[in-house]
Amino acid sequence: MEIKKAEFVRSISRGGEYFNPGLPEIAVVGKSNVGKSSLINMLTNNRKLARVSKQPGKTRLVNYFLLNNAFYLVDLPGYGFARVSKEEKKSWDEMMRSYFEAARHLKAVLILMDIRHKPTAEDLMMVQFVEYFAIPYVVGATKADKIAKSKRFNECARLRRQIPSSFAYEIVPLSSEDGYGKEKLLGILEPYLQS
Numbered sequence: 286m287e288i289k290k291a292e293f294v295r296s297i298s299r300g301g302e303y304f305n306p307g308l309p310e311i312a313v314v315g316k317s318n319v320g321k322s323s324l325i326n327m328l329t330n331n332r333k334l335a336r337v338s339k340q341p342g343k344t345r346l347v348n349y350f351l352l353n354n355a356f357y358l359v360d361l362p363g364y365g366f367a368r369v370s371k372e373e374k375k376s377w378d379e380m381m382r383s384y385f386e387a388a389r390h391l392k393a394v395l396i397l398m399d400i401r402h403k404p405t406a407e408d409l410m411m412v413q414f415v416e417y418f419a420i421p422y423v424v425g426a427t428k429a430d431k432i433a434k435s436k437r438f439n440e441c442a443r444l445r446r447q448i449p450s451s452f453a454y455e456i457v458p459l460s461s462e463d464g465y466g467k468e469k470l471l472g473i474l475e476p477y478l479q480s
C-alpha cells in the first residue's frame with residue numbers, strides 16, 4: 286500500500302463529542318513520547334503533519350488524519366505522562382473511553398512500545414483493553430534506529446514474551462528516523478482496512 290495523500294481533518298476533545306466519518310480507522314496508541322505522531326509523519330512522508338515534541342504529552346486531543354481519501358489514522362494522546370494532574374488524567378480516560386465507544390469503524394489498533402524497553406503496566410492494560418473489545422492489534426516497536434539492526438528481531442521476541450496475550454498479533458520494528466519497517470507495517474495494516 287502506498288500513501289499518496291494525507292491530510293489533517295480534525296481534532297476532538299472530551300465529552301460525548303465524537304466523529305464517525307464512516308471510513309475505516311486505525312488508531313495509534315502508546316505511552317507519551319513513544320513516537321506515535323512521528324510514526325504518522327513517517328508513514329505519510331510529511332514531517333509537519335502531526336506535531337512531534339521531545340516533551341511528553343504533546344498530543345492532548347484525538348487527531349484524525351485522512352489517508353488516500355480512504356481511511357483514517359487516529360493519533361491518540363499518550364498515556365503514562367507522569368506530570369499531568371489528576372484532572373488531566375481523568376480527562377484522558379474520558380477521551381479514550383469516548384473514542385473507543387464511538388469508533389464504529391475502528392479496524393485495528395497500533396500499539397507502540399519502545400523497542401529498548403519493557404512494556405509498562407499501562408502498555409499491558411492497553412493490550413488487555415483491546416483484547417477485551419476484540420479489536421485486532423499490531424505492536425509497533427519504535428525507535429529501532431537506537432539499536433543495531435542485528436538486535437531488532439531479538440528485542441521484538443523479548444517484547445512478545447513480556448506481553449501476556451491470547452491473541453495472534455504481529456510485532457514490527459519501526460524507525461521514524463529512517464523509515465525502517467514502513468512497508469512491512471503498511472502491508473500488515475492493509476487487510477484490516479478491507480475487512
Ligand code: GTP
Nearest residue numbers: 317318319320321322323337338342343344363461
Ligand atoms: P505524545 O504526543 O506526547 O504522546 O508523544 P508521541 O508518542 O506522539 O511522540 P512523538 O512522535 O512526539 O516523539 C517523541 C520524541 O521521540 C521526539 O523527540 C521524536 O523525535 C522522537 N522519536 C520518535 N520516533 C523516533 C524514532 O523512530 N527514532 C528516534 N531516534 N527518535 C524518535
Ligand code: MG
Nearest residue numbers: 321322343344
Ligand atoms: Mg503525539
